[in-house]
Amino acid sequence: MPFAVYVLGLAVFAQGTSEFMLSGLVSAIATDLDVSLSAAGLLTSAFAVGMVLGAPLMALFSRTWPRRRALLLFLAVFIAVHVVGALTPGYGVLLAARFVGALANAGFWAVDLAAAVSMVPDGLRGRATAVVVGGVTIACVVGVPAGAVLGERWGWRAAFWAVAVVSLPALWAITRSVPGGRDRGQGRGGGTAPVADARGTASAGQEPEKAPAPARTPAPTPVRDELRLLLTAPHLLPTLLTMALVQGATFCAFSYLEPLLTRTTGLTTTWVPVALALFGAGAFLGVGAAGRYAERRPTAFIAYGMTALALGWSTLALTAGRPVAALALIPLLGMLAFGTGTALITRVLGLAGRSSTLAGAFGTSAFNLGAAVGPWAGGLALEAGGGYRAPVWVSAALMALALLTEGARRLRRVPSRERASGSTAG
Numbered sequence: 001m002p003f004a005v006y007v008l009g010l011a012v013f014a015q016g017t018s019e020f021m022l023s024g025l026v027s028a029i030a031t032d033l034d035v036s037l038s039a040a041g042l043l044t045s046a047f048a049v050g051m052v053l054g055a056p057l058m059a060l061f062s063r064t065w066p067r068r069r070a071l072l073l074f075l076a077v078f079i080a081v082h083v084v085g086a087l088t089p090g091y092g093v094l095l096a097a098r099f100v101g102a103l104a105n106a107g108f109w110a111v112d113l114a115a116a117v118s119m120v121p122d123g124l125r126g127r128a129t130a131v132v133v134g135g136v137t138i139a140c141v142v143g144v145p146a147g148a149v150l151g152e153r154w155g156w157r158a159a160f161w162a163v164a165v166v167s168l169p170a171l172w173a174i175t176r177s178v179p180g181g182r183d184r185g186q187g188r189g190g191g192t193a194p195v196a197d198a199r200g201t202a203s204a205g206q207e208p209e210k211a212p213a214p215a216r217t218p219a220p221t222p223v224r225d226e227l228r229l230l231l232t233a234p235h236l237l238p239t240l241l242t243m244a245l246v247q248g249a250t251f252c253a254f255s256y257l258e259p260l261l262t263r264t265t266g267l268t269t270t271w272v273p274v275a276l277a278l279f280g281a282g283a284f285l286g287v288g289a290a291g292r293y294a295e296r297r298p299t300a301f302i303a304y305g306m307t308a309l310a311l312g313w314s315t316l317a318l319t320a321g322r323p324v325a326a327l328a329l330i331p332l333l334g335m336l337a338f339g340t341g342t343a344l345i346t347r348v349l350g351l352a353g354r355s356s357t358l359a360g361a362f363g364t365s366a367f368n369l370g371a372a373v374g375p376w377a378g379g380l381a382l383e384a385g386g387g388y389r390a391p392v393w394v395s396a397a398l399m400a401l402a403l404l405t406e407g408a409r410r411l412r413r414v415p416s417r418e419r420a421s422g423s424t425a426g
Helices: 003-024 026-033 037-062 067-087 091-118 122-154 156-177 192-204 223-232 236-255 257-265 271-293 298-319 323-383 390-425
Strands: none
Touching: 003 037, 003 067, 003 091, 003 122, 003 156, 026 037, 026 091, 026 156, 037 067, 037 091, 037 323, 067 091, 067 156, 091 122, 091 323, 122 156, 122 271, 122 323, 236 257, 236 298, 236 323, 236 390, 257 271, 257 323, 271 323, 298 323, 298 390, 323 390
8 A cells, every 4th residue: 555545544634633523622612712502513513514515616626736736735724724723812713714624624535535546556446545534533533532632631722733733744745655646537547557657668768659648648527527427427426325324324323422321321421432432443443344345345345334334223222221232332333334434435436437536525525414414413303302312213214214325226227237238239
């Protein structure tokens, strides 16, 4: 695996920490800036909205740039807004900084995923995706709790400073390790092998008619054509919908895990960080499993993972009153959720072909749409008087919907294969 792929995972770790760390800092921010808890909570919503809107917009904005330049710009803006957030005395500036930071984060994610899979051969695409997404899972295990500790000891601004400082090594490493070329519009084989072929041909002094380099560096596809390729790609939109539902289920239950454990399971608050760490550890294992095994049988891997998630969330809702059962299920659900999510991202990038950057953007939007809608749906269930198990039941319902969309996608494949077989026979 190229070192550059791990560098991209480091940057995603810092950005994932920023996205989720406010869950432990909301009260401190509200007190320091003299705003209500609900207003402080809007800082998380602003980030989610920025991610949903920013992924396709930033990908379109930077689509003709060399990937290294795009990654450096987005990461530099991300660092700058965290410095602004750490220094600002006003809520309005902090809210704007969170939104702008999300735009930069979304743009980085879109280019990041496409860059990672372009640097490896087909057989390692899933593993490269797993390394990048693994940055988020490590953020859940290490970054978010560390941000909470920093906020408790030195104030919430220390957490913002920490995110900026952790991002600096990634900024330097990207300049040293990520290839500086533009996306050459190649297919699923990635971008490194054709570049090497072109260099080898030049050095060997072969005949001009045998040199493939000019034919392999076409002009960038027009935006309208690239969007049309994406929107008409078979099964891409159903996969994005499925991804949003899976992530909605994950973040619906995850957002309300603390009240479930303390008020239904009966655990003390000291167990909450332990449970969150267990979930993050399971997520880390799930991402690794997806990178290693999902490429072999992706459809089966996703189908089994989604079925297990639907059963797992239902089981957690039923057994939430039993501490041992709840603590045993939490890492298992983290593993299933992030393993299945990683496999879905890999599928999106594979379906997109030459439009991998915009596909990464749409995948980022789908991921964060689920992250925004899931907690909102869980909150509605709580306000309706469903109790602290209600968000977990909502997660199970969202997984049932995800299974329906995946089933419909697979049914649509059968007529397509039949038509293809008929045309071949004819």
